[in-house]
Amino acid sequence: MRGRKMHECDKLATSWIDEQRGAHERRVRARDDDAQRRFLYFLHIPRTAGRSFHWCFLKPSFKDHELCGNQYTGLRIDPREPTCEFLATHDDYSLIERFTEQPRVVTMLRKPSARALSSYEFSIEVAARSFGKEPVNTTRVQTRDVWPWSVLTRFMDDELRSYDDAVNADGRNELSISNVYDNALYTPFEDWAEMKMVHDDIHNGQFFQLLGLTNNTDDAVEPRAAELRECALWRGTKASKMMMDYAKERLEHEVDVLALHERLDESIELAARQLDLPLSANANFADPTQIDAQNVKSRISKVGTSFKSDDASDCVDVVGFSFRFSKLKTMTTGQRILKGFTS
Numbered sequence: 001m002r003g004r005k006m007h008e009c010d011k012l013a014t015s016w017i018d019e020q021r022g023a024h025e026r027r028v029r030a031r032d033d034d035a036q037r038r039f040l041y042f043l044h045i046p047r048t049a050g051r052s053f054h055w056c057f058l059k060p061s062f063k064d065h066e067l068c069g070n071q072y073t074g075l076r077i078d079p080r081e082p083t084c085e086f087l088a089t090h091d092d093y094s095l096i097e098r099f100t101e102q103p104r105v106v107t108m109l110r111k112p113s114a115r116a117l118s119s120y121e122f123s124i125e126v127a128a129r130s131f132g133k134e135p136v137n138t139t140r141v142q143t144r145d146v147w148p149w150s151v152l153t154r155f156m157d158d159e160l161r162s163y164d165d166a167v168n169a170d171g172r173n174e175l176s177i178s179n180v181y182d183n184a185l186y187t188p189f190e191d192w193a194e195m196k197m198v199h200d201d202i203h204n205g206q207f208f209q210l211l212g213l214t215n216n217t218d219d220a221v222e223p224r225a226a227e228l229r230e231c232a233l234w235r236g237t238k239a240s241k242m243m244m245d246y247a248k249e250r251l252e253h254e255v256d257v258l259a260l261h262e263r264l265d266e267s268i269e270l271a272a273r274q275l276d277l278p279l280s281a282n283a284n285f286a287d288p289t290q291i292d293a294q295n296v297k298s299r300i301s302k303v304g305t306s307f308k309s310d311d312a313s314d315c316v317d318v319v320g321f322s323f324r325f326s327k328l329k330t331m332t333t334g335q336r337i338l339k340g341f342t343s
Helices: 002-032 050-061 093-098 112-129 149-170 196-201 205-211 225-232 238-253 261-274 291-305 310-315
Strands: 040-043 086-089 104-109 257-260
Touching: 002 225, 002 238, 040 050, 040 093, 050 086, 050 104, 050 261, 093 205, 104 261, 112 149, 112 205, 149 196, 205 225, 205 238, 225 238, 257 261
Parallel strands: 040 086, 040 104, 104 257
Antiparallel strands: none
């Protein structure tokens, strides 16, 4: 039985890779026949500094009418005949299979262990900062509605809600958190890392997003995604090695720019040259009244004021997220910042 399954995986992986190569070649030929096309797709892998790369570099390089708009909760453009020029989503590479012409592709990677830890931190941070509150702006895309946070953050929502309910029920005292990775308020990191949803969405997540075989892959585009994932995870087999080799091949030959979280400055310089987006050019939201300019200014202002309490005096170098549990009834002394926690 095992031998037959291995043979089936080998056959499936070989067939799928051949199909992918052929489809890519056809899209490239179609693009080369259309000299006017310069469509750029940012394959945004979560927790790789992609938001900064997107907001502060890629997006300002395009005019408003060239932007495809927010597509993070679902594709609302026709990829066969796009009328815009820049798209960014958390989708995987299978989205590109829906294009007639091969877009220019840029993506970012990060050390897997650091990315997993950051995913844990971010899931809790999003759940904590909006705990017990309804969205102020219901027209904006909410983080917890976007994959994979639609799974990971909503789990943390339930964790915080359960603890808050327990406080109401038995009147337990305020919880003192000395270790943000291991406490009674939410699932410790060590246990969280072994949960099925984390194995599905985070473990090998960059690999599967690049292949277009995540558990978020559209079945209509790739109905064999689950089976191919299973074959890829069967380590030490021919199929697993073939798919790993193809992921490397895709990075080298199908992705126009590969940026690295750990080398962000150099990655931006490389992308600027490769994509012909000069860093010396004016940003398209230079107008201070433009909405994105206001958002960036607001975010910078929040970061600058987040660590002014005496308790956080040793956190002046933190430029990421802070935890605020003021909505939890366990916190009776007002808003608190958990020291030493960055994303």
